[in-house]
Amino acid sequence: MNPFRIKGRGRVNQDRPVRFTFDGKTFVGFEGDTVASALLANGEHLMGRGFKYHRPRGVVTAGSEEPNALIGTTRGPGRFEPNTRATMQEIYDELSTESQNKWPTLKFDVGAINDRLYMLFSAGFYYKTFMWPKSFWDKVYEPFIRRAAGLGRAPTELDPDHYASRYLHCDVLIVGSGPSGLAAALTAARSGASVVVVDEQSEMGGALLSEPSVDIDGDNAWGWLATTLDELASLPNVRLMSRTTAIGYYHQNMVGLCQKLTDHLSDVPVDAPRERLWRVRAGQVILAQGAIERPMVFDGNDRPGVMMAGAAQTFLHRFGVKVGDRPLILTSHDSAWHTAFDLADAGCKVAAIVDTRTDIPPALMHAAMARNIETLTGHTATATSGRLRVKSIRVNPVRGGAVGAARTIPCDAVLMCGGWTPSLHLFSHTKGSLDWDAKAKAYLPGHKTEAVHIAGAGRGLWGIAAVLEDGAKAGADALRDLGRKAGAATYAVTGDRTGAGITQKELPTDRSPGSAKAFVDFQNDVTAKDIRLAVREGMRSIEHVKRYTTNGMATDQGKLSNMNGLTIASDALGKDIPQVGLTTFRPPYTPTTFGALAGYHKGSHFEVTRKTPIDSWATEHDAAFEPVALWRRAWYFPKAGEDMHAAVNRECKATRQSLGMFDASTLGKIEVSGPDAVEFMNRMYTNPWTKLGVGRCRYGLLLGEDGFIRDDGVIGRMRDDLFHVTTTTGGAARVLNMMEDYLQTEWPDLQVWLTSTTEEWATIAINGPNARKLLAPLVEGQDMSDEAFPHMSVAECKVAGFSSRLFRISFTGELGYEVNVPARHGRALWEKLMEAGKPYDICPYGTETMHVLRAEKGYIIIGQDTDGTVTPEDAGIGWAIGKAKPDFVGKRSLSRPDIVAKGRKQLIGLLTDNPKDVLIEGAQIVLDPKQPKPMKMIGHVTSSYWSEALGRSIAMAVVEGGFDRMGDTLHIPTADGGSQAAKVTGCVFYDPAGDRLKVE
Amino acid sequence: MLLIHCPYCDDTLPELEFAYAGEAHIARPADPSKLSDEEWRDFLFIRSNPRGLHAERWRHINGCGRFFNALRDTVSDRFLTTYPAGHPRPDVTKLEAAE
Structure with missing residues (x-):
C-alpha cells in the first residue's frame, strides 16, 4: 500500500494496482494514477533537476502546466519520449520512466555545482559570457550551450508509431x-x-x-x-x-x-x-x-515539496494522495484555505496557513480555528530549508512595509497560491x-x-x-x-467555495534580495533578481525582458511564470502592468509530437511518387532510381558488378556507337489549341511561330517577364491551330500555370485552350546512329527518309502498331526520335523496341547518361545550368529569340540596363588541365587560387561529368564575362585546400559541326 | 486555414484549393517597348505591400482553375470580398457599410 494514499479516496481504482518504474526502481500505483500522483503516493517529491542550476525539483502542479516534473518515458522498443509531464502521463504496467538533466543520479547530481556559481548565470548570461574570446565559440561555448540547452535527450531510433x-x-x-x-x-x-x-x-x-x-x-x-x-x-x-x-x-x-x-x-x-x-x-x-494558479515568488520556492495548493487539492481528491503529512499553506487567495481544510479533514497536520493579506474573510478564520490550524496573516516567506525535500519554511510578519523577525516552521510541503491567471x-x-x-x-x-x-x-x-x-x-x-x-x-x-484574493510581485524579505533564489520561471531557472537585472540593464518592453532572461520561453510557454514576471518587471520599471505589455502566446498550447503534425506524411507517403508507364519494366530490370521533381526516374541500369560510373560509361558508349533508348515520359506536355494558338505561342515564347509549318518542330524558350529563362522544350505544330508543347520535367505545372495566367488575365480575348497532357503520353527517346534502322520498319504512315522526315519534324503515324506522335529530335547529338504513344501502350512499345533493337545491341539508359550526352553537346538543363538569373544571351542561346517580333513575355526586359551591362555571368565550357579531374558541381571559380581568403568568386560549375566519348572530363559553368575569357585558365579551389585548373571553352564538346544528327 | 470564396464556383472553400498570385490590378502594358526603363521597372517589381487592405490575385488551382481577385486585410487576414478577374476594385466604403 502507498504510504501517502488514503484508502477509499479519489477516483483511482484502488483495486487495480499498477507497477511501473522510475529511474529503474519499481513503484506501485493504481489504475487512474499519473506518474506524478503515483510517485507522490509513495512519498517521492523529487522528480527532476533544474535546467541551469541543477537544483533538485519536485512536482509543482497536477496538470499540463507542470514546469518541473519532466520525465523520459519508454513505452517499448523505439518508443522513447523526453520531457513528458509526469502530471499528464498515466501509468500502466511495464511503463518505464526516468528523470532528466542529472548525472550521475537524481539524488546526487554533479551539475548542481552550477547552483554555487549562481552569480555567473544571471540574466543575459549567454550574451555576456560567451562574447569573448571569439575563437572559443566553436570549441567551448557552443558545445557547452548545446549540452546545457534542453532538458531531455532526443530519441535515437526511428519512431515506429504511426x-x-x-x-x-x-x-x-x-x-x-x-x-x-x-x-x-x-x-x-x-x-x-x-x-x-x-x-x-x-x-x-x-x-x-x-x-x-x-x-x-x-x-x-x-x-x-x-x-x-x-x-x-x-x-x-x-x-x-x-x-x-x-x-x-x-x-x-x-x-x-x-x-x-x-x-x-x-x-x-x-x-x-x-x-x-x-x-x-x-x-x-x-x-x-x-x-492557472500562480506560484509565490520567494527564496527557495523551488524546493521539492513546494507546490501549488490547487495541485495538492487535486492529488487529494482525484487521486486520494496526501502530498505531505505536515503541509504549510502560503497564500494570498481564499482558495488555498480550502486546501488546508480538506487536508486537515483528511488527517494531515497542517503546520500553518500563512497569508500575505491581513484582511481575511471571518468565515475562513473560523473554519481554521475550528480545525485548530494556526493562521499567520500579513506574513511573508523568506526562505525554505531541506536538500531533496522541504523541511521548514522561514516566515516573517510584515507591518507597514517592514519585515519583522523571522520564525522557522517545520513542514514537509509548502502549498502556495499567489492568485489565479x-x-x-x-x-x-x-x-x-x-x-x-x-x-x-x-x-x-x-x-x-x-x-x-x-x-x-x-x-x-x-x-x-x-x-x-x-x-x-x-x-x-x-x-x-x-x-x-x-x-x-x-x-x-x-456548498460553493467562492473566494477572492490578490496577486503580487516577489514577496518582501529581510535578507538581501540579491542573493535570494526566488524563482519565477522554474523550467528556465529565471529568478526575480534576473528580471530586475534585465530592467536595470536597459530592457524596457516585456518582450525584451522575456528574451534577455528567457522568462516564459520554456516548453510551458510561461503558464506559471508570465504574470509573475510581468508584475515584477512592471514594479522595477515603475509602470502599471498594462503599460509594460504582454507577450503573445503561440501554438501549440502544450508540446506536440512531430508525429502528430506529420500524420500520414512520412516514409514513402511523405509525398506523391509519380511513376511512368515504363517504371515497372525498369524495376524488373534492376534500374537504380532517382527522384526528379515528384517523379521517380530510372537513373541508370547497372549490370552485374557495375557501379554507377561503369554503367553510365557503357550506356553512353552504346548510344553513341549504335542505339540507346530512354524513358522520357516525364517531360511536361501541354496542348495549346484554338484559332489564336499561334498568336498565343508568339506572345508566350521568345521564338517566332507563325512560319513554323505543320509537321515541323522547334526549340522553344520561355522567359519570365523579367527576361530570365524559365523553361524550354521542343514544340511541334500538329495542325495550324494545335501545338504540342513540351516542358521540362519539373516545370510542367509551373509553365501551365503561367500560360493560364496570361491567357485568363492579360489576353482573355484570345481563343485558346490549354490542356495538360503530360500523363496522357508515354514518351520513348531513341538515339544513336542506328535509330532510323530500328524505327523505319516499325513505322506506318510516315516516310522515314531524311528528305521526307528531316531533323526537327513531327508526324502522326503508327509505331509498332500504336498510334503515335513521332518527333525527330535529339537531346544527345545523335540521330534521334521521340515516340509518343498513349500512356497505356508505353510499356508494350518499350518491350517491342527492346526486341526489335536486339540486332543493334539496343541499350536502355537512364537520366545520368541522358545528362552526360546532352552536356557533351552543350545542351542546357533549366534549373541546373540556369538559376533564375540567366538570360538567353547569358546562356548563349540568343539565337532562340525572335528579334523581329514586336513583343513576347520578357522581351522588354532584355534591354534593361542591368541585363545589357558588361560582366554578367555567362555560360561557358571548362576543360580541366588534368583530363581525369571531374569538377564538383556547384564548386566556386576564382581567377587566382593564391589570393588571400575570402577569395573573389567569379562564378560556379553548373554541370560536370566524365565523358566516355571524349575520354576526359567536361564541365559547364557560369562565369563573370565568360564569353570574353575563351582560352583563359580559371581555378576551382577544392575542399582539401588545393585547386584545380581549367581552360575556358565553348559549351559544345562533341561533334561541334552536328554531323551525327544527319547520319544516313 | 483560411476559407476563400471562389466567385466563379460561388462556393467558400478551404485555402488548400487555392494559390496566391500576387497583387491585383497591375495590367501588363499594351506595348512594353514604349515604356522607359523606370516605368518597366515599376511594372516588374514595385508593389504596394500595404498594412491593411490589399487587392490581390488568387487562383482556384485545385478547383475550377480560374484566376480571380480578392480584397484581403493583411493584418487580420480577413477577406472582405472576392471578384472575377477583370472587374474593377470594389468600393471599400460600400463594403464596410454593408457589414
Missing part, C-alpha cells in the same frame, strides 16, 4: 470540460446543435474532479458530473474527446486538436495510431479552459485583445476576432455556481449566433 489525422466540422466546439464547459455543452447539445467537447485530461470534469464538496441540483459534484456526462454521451449530436488537447486556434474558427490514443495503454491494439490530429472547423467556439492562450492565438482588469488584477478577454465565447474562470469568474451559469450563457450565446433558439439552464448550487 499517427492519424482527420477533419471535423461542428456547430459548437467546447474546449475544457470543467463546470462551465459542461454547462455550455448541455445547453448547446440539448438544442440539437452538433457539439464537440475536448479536454486534455484522461477524465472529463475539470475542477469538479478536485472539488467534490459542492452539490449541484441536489446531487453531489461527482454524481452530477456522471449524470451530465451520461446525458452528453447518449446524444447522437455530441462527441466527447478526452486526452485531447486543443493545441492551436487558427483562422476562421479552425482549431487543431491532438488526441492521444495509446500512451496510457499497456496493450496497444495492433496498428492503432498513437495520436490523431484533428482539424476542426467550428461554427462557434467556446473556450472554457479555466485558470485566466487561461487565455487559445484566445491569444486568434489575436483577440487581452484587456487589463485592474480589479481582478488579470488580463481578461477583450475584442474578439473570431466567433468565440469565453466562459468561466477564463473570464475571471470564481466559484462553481458562477461558472456554471456563465457556461450555460456562453452556450446560449453561441446558439444565438448560429441562428438557433437558445435556452440556458440554471443550476442550484450549495
